[in-house]
Amino acid sequence: MTSSVPSPTRIRIGSAPDSWGVWFPDDPLQVPWERFLDEVSEAGYEWIELGPYGYLPTDPARLADETGRRGLSVSAGTVFTGLHHGPEVWERTWEHVADIAALTRAMGAEHLVVIPSFWRDDKTGEVLEDRTLTAGQWRDLTTQTERLAREVRERYGLRIAVHPHADTHVDTEENVSRFLDATDPALVSLCLDTGHYAYCGGDSVKLIETYGERIGYLHLKQVDPVVLADVVANEVPFGPAVARGVMCEPPGGVPPLEPVLDAARALGTDLFAIVEQDMYPCPPDKPLPVARRTRDFLRNCGPARPWSL
Numbered sequence: 001m002t003s004s005v006p007s008p009t010r011i012r013i014g015s016a017p018d019s020w021g022v023w024f025p026d027d028p029l030q031v032p033w034e035r036f037l038d039e040v041s042e043a044g045y046e047w048i049e050l051g052p053y054g055y056l057p058t059d060p061a062r063l064a065d066e067t068g069r070r071g072l073s074v075s076a077g078t079v080f081t082g083l084h085h086g087p088e089v090w091e092r093t094w095e096h097v098a099d100i101a102a103l104t105r106a107m108g109a110e111h112l113v114v115i116p117s118f119w120r121d122d123k124t125g126e127v128l129e130d131r132t133l134t135a136g137q138w139r140d141l142t143t144q145t146e147r148l149a150r151e152v153r154e155r156y157g158l159r160i161a162v163h164p165h166a167d168t169h170v171d172t173e174e175n176v177s178r179f180l181d182a183t184d185p186a187l188v189s190l191c192l193d194t195g196h197y198a199y200c201g202g203d204s205v206k207l208i209e210t211y212g213e214r215i216g217y218l219h220l221k222q223v224d225p226v227v228l229a230d231v232v233a234n235e236v237p238f239g240p241a242v243a244r245g246v247m248c249e250p251p252g253g254v255p256p257l258e259p260v261l262d263a264a265r266a267l268g269t270d271l272f273a274i275v276e277q278d279m280y281p282c283p284p285d286k287p288l289p290v291a292r293r294t295r296d297f298l299r300n301c302g303p304a305r306p307w308s309l
Helices: 033-042 060-068 087-106 135-156 173-181 194-199 204-210 225-233 238-243 257-266 287-299
Strands: 011-015 047-049 073-081 111-116 159-162 189-193 215-220 271-275
Touching: 011 257, 011 287, 033 060, 033 287, 047 271, 060 073, 060 087, 073 087, 073 271, 087 111, 087 135, 111 135, 111 215, 135 159, 135 173, 159 215, 173 204, 189 194, 189 204, 194 204, 194 215, 204 257, 215 257, 225 238, 257 271, 271 287
Parallel strands: 011 047, 011 271, 047 073, 073 111, 111 159, 159 189, 189 215, 215 271
Antiparallel strands: none
């Protein structure tokens, strides 16, 4: 006799180099990669992302050894793309994607997080292009994203999850909905970053309830509403906003994470939920205590605690 009771959803909680103030492959303001691996393991996490390509060792055998002896596994790699520029940027994009996808696959992960390019520089705030896409650019963005999804799946067995992000063209509720409605659900899923979506005025629970079948991956973070109000009022670029502390330690910001995790659990699918607290730059001794407290908070986030830590 087959049970009619569905198997419990597994939400696997992890962390990422971003939570240690790592934004770039090499930067004097960032902690060495060995320290990140030591401390993310010490904080009690078992899953990590690769972070910016070149920060962690790119040799699969060495990275497998370094992560394995610390009890860590890789959930995803991350790529940055400017696919709204059309087919002419394809070769350059694929050159960037291929190495990261190969390492992601070699580490046993199945997800590739895709972040659209910024319309203004995240360090300097320099405006690089118009913040609003034309109809033609939207077509290029969606069709080229589907092309990327097919290539990544066929060549590396990975599924892409597009990450709505502040200061990109996929940011607000309107733009995220437009992007999802114009892309094939069989190819393109969403990496819902709760902090970035709140930063851009979106409601994560509503998004999960509306586009549940498209949610393929989660990033957990919160924004400080007081800092965010000032950032929005003064049109502060994302990088300087992070330096001001717009992304804050849970549970001190929005959105509340318990309803988000409850809504994700109701989807009935296995998901990664990776903690990403943007802190660039940050003092080297700050991330570990924050990571510990965040993990303890998430362990007790909701009465049923349906997540794997």
